[in-house]
Amino acid sequence: MALPSLHDRVVVVTGASRGLGAGMAERFRSLGMRVGVCARGASPLAGRSGVVAQRLDVRDEAAMQGFAAAVAAELGPIDLWVNNAGVLEPIAFLRDLSGEALMEHLAINVGGVLAGSKAFVGHLHRTGRGGVLVNVSSGAAQRGYAGWTAYCAGKAAVDRLSECVQLEEAEHGLRAYAVAPGVVDTAMQTTIRGMSEERFPAVEKFRELKRNEAFNSPAFVADRIAALAFDPEARPDSVVLRLPSEQG
Numbered sequence: 494m495a496l497p498s499l500h501d502r503v504v505v506v507t508g509a510s511r512g513l514g515a516g517m518a519e520r521f522r523s524l525g526m527r528v529g530v531c532a533r534g535a536s537p538l539a540g541r542s543g544v545v546a547q548r549l550d551v552r553d554e555a556a557m558q559g560f561a562a563a564v565a566a567e568l569g570p571i572d573l574w575v576n577n578a579g580v581l582e583p584i585a586f587l588r589d590l591s592g593e594a595l596m597e598h599l600a601i602n603v604g605g606v607l608a609g610s611k612a613f614v615g616h617l618h619r620t621g622r623g624g625v626l627v628n629v630s631s632g633a634a635q636r637g638y639a640g641w642t643a644y645c646a647g648k649a650a651v652d653r654l655s656e657c658v659q660l661e662e663a664e665h666g667l668r669a670y671a672v673a674p675g676v677v678d679t680a681m682q683t684t685i686r687g688m689s690e691e692r693f694p695a696v697e698k699f700r701e702l703k704r705n706e707a708f709n710s711p712a713f714v715a716d717r718i719a720a721l722a723f724d725p726e727a728r729p730d731s732v733v734l735r736l737p738s739e740q741g
């Protein structure tokens with residue numbers, strides 16, 4: 494895929510202390526983009542030129558607003574905002590899931606996406622420019638997995654939230670997507686593979702993926718996101734998208 498020049502572009506990636514977020518941020522920077530990254534932990538890109546890194550919790554709306562302002566002040570107007578931060582736990586059958594644990598999960602996986610989306614939409618309104626919002630979703634938004642009540646419910650909510658903000662903000666130049674990235678071999682996958690079949694009956698499917706190394710790389714996911722944001726020929730019609738397998 495031939496990407497247009499990305500050298501004058503500014504991208505934000507949340508949840509970029511490790512895993513898919515860190516890998517995507519690294520790839521975006523290597524493509525010449527200026528990059529804003531945040532997570533509770535430190536980003537591997539912190540201290541590099543063309544990078545604004547902040548340690549924050551995506552549940553903190555004020556912190557997210559401040560982060561967006563800092564990125565724009567240091568790097569320029571933001572073209573692409575990727576809400577990647579997310580958690581998998583709690584893994585539990587619904588009968589064992591407390592309402593409190595569910596709400597804690599949703600506060601990150603849905604509330605964090607809300608806070609990031611609001612920060613970006615506010616930025617677009619202030620600058621009068623268009624931009625692309627990508628919320629990292631999952632195949633778990635499309636189907637249920639026993640043991641993943643919280644995760645499936647949260648990712649399904651991310652899909653609908655993305656469709657709503659697209660409808661609300663299209664006239665202000667927003668294009669919004671909910672992107673299921675495929676399976677990426679991160680700490681989250683290590684956790685999944687380590688589960689017992691009692692807690693997570695579908696575990697063998699994920700162990701099989703590891704045996705075959707059948708993963709999408711963060712660079713592949715970043716390239717696909719950059720293409721849907723900046724390549725007019727790769728512009729999808731639907732908001733909810735599932736990336737293909739890198740192996741073809």
Ligand SMILES: NC(=O)c1ccc[n+]([C@@H]2O[C@H](COP(=O)([O-])OP(=O)(O)OC[C@H]3O[C@@H](n4cnc5c(N)ncnc54)[C@H](OP(=O)(O)O)[C@@H]3O)[C@@H](O)[C@H]2O)c1
Nearest residue numbers: 508510511512513532533534550551578579676677679681
């Ligand atoms: N790996 C896969 O196969 C896969 C498949 C489909 C979808 N996804 C989605 O892809 C995204 C990244 O997953 P991953 O596999 O890279 O997981 P990961 O290795 O566990 O990384 C998660 C990232 O999210 C950040 N994060 C979590 N809670 C946060 C909070 N409250 N505030 C700020 N940052 C927070 C973490 O940073 P700190 O802990 O330092 O805050 C970390 O940087 C998630 O949304 C996940 O649901 C992953």
